[in-house]
Amino acid sequence: MLSNAGIEYAVEARQLTKRYGDLVAVNCIDFGIVPGEIFGFLGPNGAGKTTTVKMIYAAVPITAGTLTVFGWDVPSCPRKIKSILGVCPQEINLDPDFSVYKNLVVYSRYFGIDSSRARSRAEELIDFFQLGEKRDQKIENLSGGLKKRLLIVRALVNDPKLLILDEPTTGLDPQARHQIWDKIRELRRSGTTVILTTHYMEEASALCDRLVIMDEGRIIERGAPAELISRYIGRDVIEIEDFDDGVEEHFAAAGLKYERYSDKLYIYAECGRESLPSVTKIADTGNIILRQATLEDVFLKLTGRQLRE
Ligand SMILES: Nc1ncnc2c1ncn2[C@@H]1O[C@H](COP(=O)(O)OP(=O)(O)OP(=O)(O)O)[C@@H](O)[C@H]1O
Ligand SMILES: [Mg+2]
Known part of the structure; x- marks a missing residue:
């Protein structure tokens, strides 16, 4: 065909x-x-x-x-x-x-x-x-x-x-x-x-x-x-570790798209640099990393994080 x-x-x-x-x-x-x-x-x-x-x-x-x-x-x-x-x-x-x-x-x-x-x-x-x-x-x-x-x-x-x-x-x-x-x-x-x-x-x-x-x-x-x-994640990902309780609510209130897996938060952003100041303000005590989105982010988002077989 x-x-x-x-x-x-x-x-x-x-x-x-x-x-x-x-x-x-x-x-x-x-x-x-x-x-x-x-x-x-x-x-x-x-x-x-x-x-x-x-x-x-x-x-x-x-x-x-x-x-x-x-x-x-x-x-x-x-x-x-x-x-x-x-x-x-x-x-x-x-x-x-x-x-x-x-x-x-x-x-x-x-x-x-x-x-x-x-x-x-x-x-x-x-x-x-x-x-x-x-x-x-x-x-x-x-x-x-x-x-x-x-x-x-x-x-x-x-x-x-x-x-x-x-x-x-x-x-x-x-x-x-x-x-x-x-x-x-x-x-x-x-x-x-x-x-x-x-x-x-x-x-x-x-x-x-x-x-x-x-x-x-x-x-x-x-x-x-x-x-x-670009369809599932966007261009950038901000990873946050060691954050205080309650930051998730602040992220939600600030309209930031995020996901939590185990003890890390992931914020998906079209332009991470632009989102960084508001993220840093909310999660001021956390460890914050800005990186490019990867296929691994897509894979984990689509297939979840639980182990198979
Ligand atoms: N010969 C077989 N008889 C019975 N079940 C089988 C046989 N070969 C594979 N399976 C089952 O078929 C499913 C798919 O297996 P397959 O080997 O195609 O997976 P895979 O995506 O290649 O996995 P992996 O990433 O671990 O290599 C699994 O549940 C596996 O247990
Ligand atoms: Mg195989």
């Missing part, structure tokens, strides 16, 4: 549903991913992100609804679809007995890539991700972060048209995370469509063109990161 702009979607879901027995893991969701964009799935633990991406890469069957990848129906053409996909799963599933290099070469066989092409592609990827020093190390001897990086590298052996990254940077140090962000942006520049799930709001803001926020199997909001921040 075509998007509003008349482009064929890279991935399109209509009323997509997944049930595990009585549990509805994904509940009638609709989305369309435009070719060449980085599209994010955010949501608390158990929201249904992994289940959704697993349906896209045909690892779990859909229960109801429709799902297409580049126009192909996923349940009818899983092999065709898998051939153009790269997948970095949430769980590390590398072959522990093989080296870094051999993991890449062996994985290429699943795509029917001939062995000389597989070897040169493995070398190319090892170079691209600066893994030369680790080329011949066995997986069991690698650090957790390195295994995670290799999982992303492995997803690229078949030069995928659509790359699915399920929490690709969980457990990575800041340097490795930034390296991965650069590579993902580079892939987008070369026309690859990328699906990303993440719990790092900074990552989603830095990378995603558009995203959906899921909770309990449903999509509760969608949009570009900046658009969501």
